[in-house]
Amino acid sequence: MIRPAELIQRKRDGEELADDEIAELILGYARGEVPDYQLAAFAMAVYFRGLSARETFALTDAMVRSGETIDLASALGRKVVDKHSTGGVGDKVSLAVGPIVAACGVPIGKMSGRGLGHTGGTLDKLESIPGFRTELTIDEFVDQVRNVGVAIVGQTADLVPADKLLYALRDVTATVDQLSLIAASIMSKKLAAGAQAIVLDVKVGDGAFMKTLDEARRLAETMLALGREAGREVVCLLTDMDQPLGGAVGNALEVREALAAVRGQGPADLSELVLDGCAKLLAFSDLGIDEATGRARAEAAVADGSAEATWRRWLEAQGGDPDERRLPEARVVRDVTAPTDGHVTRLGAIAVGNAALHLGAGRRTKEDAIDHAVGVVCLAKRGDEVAQGETLAQVHARDDASADEAAQAVLAAYAFGPEPPPRRDVLLEVVD
Ligand code: URA
Numbered sequence: 001m002i003r004p005a006e007l008i009q010r011k012r013d014g015e016e017l018a019d020d021e022i023a024e025l026i027l028g029y030a031r032g033e034v035p036d037y038q039l040a041a042f043a044m045a046v047y048f049r050g051l052s053a054r055e056t057f058a059l060t061d062a063m064v065r066s067g068e069t070i071d072l073a074s075a076l077g078r079k080v081v082d083k084h085s086t087g088g089v090g091d092k093v094s095l096a097v098g099p100i101v102a103a104c105g106v107p108i109g110k111m112s113g114r115g116l117g118h119t120g121g122t123l124d125k126l127e128s129i130p131g132f133r134t135e136l137t138i139d140e141f142v143d144q145v146r147n148v149g150v151a152i153v154g155q156t157a158d159l160v161p162a163d164k165l166l167y168a169l170r171d172v173t174a175t176v177d178q179l180s181l182i183a184a185s186i187m188s189k190k191l192a193a194g195a196q197a198i199v200l201d202v203k204v205g206d207g208a209f210m211k212t213l214d215e216a217r218r219l220a221e222t223m224l225a226l227g228r229e230a231g232r233e234v235v236c237l238l239t240d241m242d243q244p245l246g247g248a249v250g251n252a253l254e255v256r257e258a259l260a261a262v263r264g265q266g267p268a269d270l271s272e273l274v275l276d277g278c279a280k281l282l283a284f285s286d287l288g289i290d291e292a293t294g295r296a297r298a299e300a301a302v303a304d305g306s307a308e309a310t311w312r313r314w315l316e317a318q319g320g321d322p323d324e325r326r327l328p329e330a331r332v333v334r335d336v337t338a339p340t341d342g343h344v345t346r347l348g349a350i351a352v353g354n355a356a357l358h359l360g361a362g363r364r365t366k367e368d369a370i371d372h373a374v375g376v377v378c379l380a381k382r383g384d385e386v387a388q389g390e391t392l393a394q395v396h397a398r399d400d401a402s403a404d405e406a407a408q409a410v411l412a413a414y415a416f417g418p419e420p421p422p423r424r425d426v427l428l429e430v431v432d
Contacts, residue, residue, distance in 0.1 A: 001024075002028070004038040004042070007021055011046060023061070023062040023065070026063060026162050026166075029162060030066035030067070039165075039166060043166070043170055047174075047178045056183055056184055056226065057229060059184040063160055063162040063166075064188045067155075068192075069191070072107075078107065078286055079196050079285060079286040080107045080145060081106055081196070081197045081198070082110050082193060082197070083098075083198065083199040083200070083201065084198065086182060086203050087203060088203040089350070089353035090246050090254065090352075092255070093245070095122065095125060095126070095258035096259075096261040096262050097274055100262060100302060100310075101278050101298070102148065103310040108145070108150050108281065109145040109151050109195060110193065111159060112126075112134075112154060114154070115362045115370070118350055118362065119208075120249070123154045124372070125251045128372030128373075129315060129320040129321060130321045130327075137158075138156070144317050148313050148314055148317045149314075151317070160192045163185050179215070183222040187226040187230075197232065197284035197285070198227060198233070199284070200237070202223075203216070203240075205240055206241065206350050207242070207350045217431060220431040223236065224431065237273075237429075238430070238431060239426055240428055242349060243346075243381060243382050245273065248375065248376075248378075249355075249356045250372075250376060251370065251375065253377055255324075256324060259308075262302065263305075264302040272426055276295075276427055278294065327373075329373055330375075330398060332397045332399060332403045333395070333403075336393040336394070336395060336411050338416070341386070341388050342386065342416035343385050343417055344392075344415070345382065345417040345420075345421045352376055355376055358405065358409070359374040359398070359406050360374045360402070374397055374402075375396050377396070379392060380392040382424075383420045383421060386416070393410050395410060
């Protein structure tokens with residue numbers, strides 16, 4: 001039997017742990033035999049000391065083994081794809097990519113997480129849809145991928161329970177932004193959920209866990225190595241997170257915007273990234289097409305309404321009401337206006353993410369309930385020209401006091417100048 005305190009101490013002192021030590025610690029935690037406080041201390045030791053490539057693989061493997069795994073290829077008799085983001089502000093790409101790819105005839109089964117820190121989680125967004133169930137059984141998940149073509153679920157007690165526990169613990173112990181912990185968390189979910197080809201969206205910048213391109217490349221390479229070691233095809237898109245993606249930040253607001261993207265009416269940066277992701281996933285699929293054809297098919301599914309029809313079928317299959325008028329709405333909507341004429345030279349993603357978090361869109365402790373209606377909609381983005389008094393953003397809040405506080409924070413996230421800043425595409429680099 002391992003002694004958790006001894007492993008914590010050895011990791012704290014910079015030692016490399018053996019595979020079976022990591023496995024026992026993680027599996028013991030998943031069984032409830034190792035308490036939260038010891039795993040929190042271990043996560044902090046890893047935060048400062050890091051994990052070697054071997055330890056990262058051992059952690060990933062232990063998390064996968066903490067629960068059941070799904071063999072989607074055997075269950076469906078064909079190749080299934082998946083996509084995942086490392087987490088950002090306003091990142092609703094998965095919500096739109098799922099039904100578009102499914103409408104193109106490629107099954108997509110995805111296991112997602114909840115919000116971490118200032119970033120929103122796909123599950124929290126989906127739960128703003130009345131009735132939507134994120135906890136399906138494994139059989140329900142497989143049946144839905146087979147019959148509807150798309151399912152997005154949370155980590156049930158059966159699938160990767162160790163990550164579910166650790167993810168929530170890291171969120172409230174300042175141990176999220178550690179490369180190996182992120183890589184193991186994401187890849188354990190991807191490997192357990194059984195897709196053969198995976199597109200990873202690694203966010204870079206102010207609102208991401210990876211602040212620089214170099215760090216993002218290292219995370220991408222770590223995840224590629226973990227995927228390949230497990231026999232999966234993986235590609236990583238490194239994408240801009242210096243400003244929120246699209247306009248909406250906050251759960252129900254983001255669902256509305258994702259639906260707009262599925263209809264071809266989304267903001268330009270969001271739609272661009274959604275189509276890039278779809279093109280890559282379709283090129284990975286068993287359709288035998290290249291990326292350019294994949295993109296054309298995704299565009300066609302958006303234009304002819306089949307992507308929206310799949311969105312409805314998907315929501316209904318998971319018990320959700322597809323009528324967007326049923327999404328919760330905040331009581332107070334407050335405009336944030338431009339204090340000057342000029343160009344938006346900066347719109348800080350983390351500041352907007354934190355404003356949404358304080359409004360109640362995210363959690364500060366593991367037990368916090370989130371308010372699905374609240375958030376921020378950024379109407380002016382980097383490079384836009386604005387006139388004094390023009391609405392830059394709208395704060396959706398539950399009361400006047402929180403609206404005032406968030407409006408100030410959102411205004412402070414903007415910077416203005418006489419000239420537009422250099423143009424930057426949302427897709428920065430591809431690592432494969
Ligand atoms: N997304 C995950 O699934 N896990 C992390 O640790 C960070 C982002």
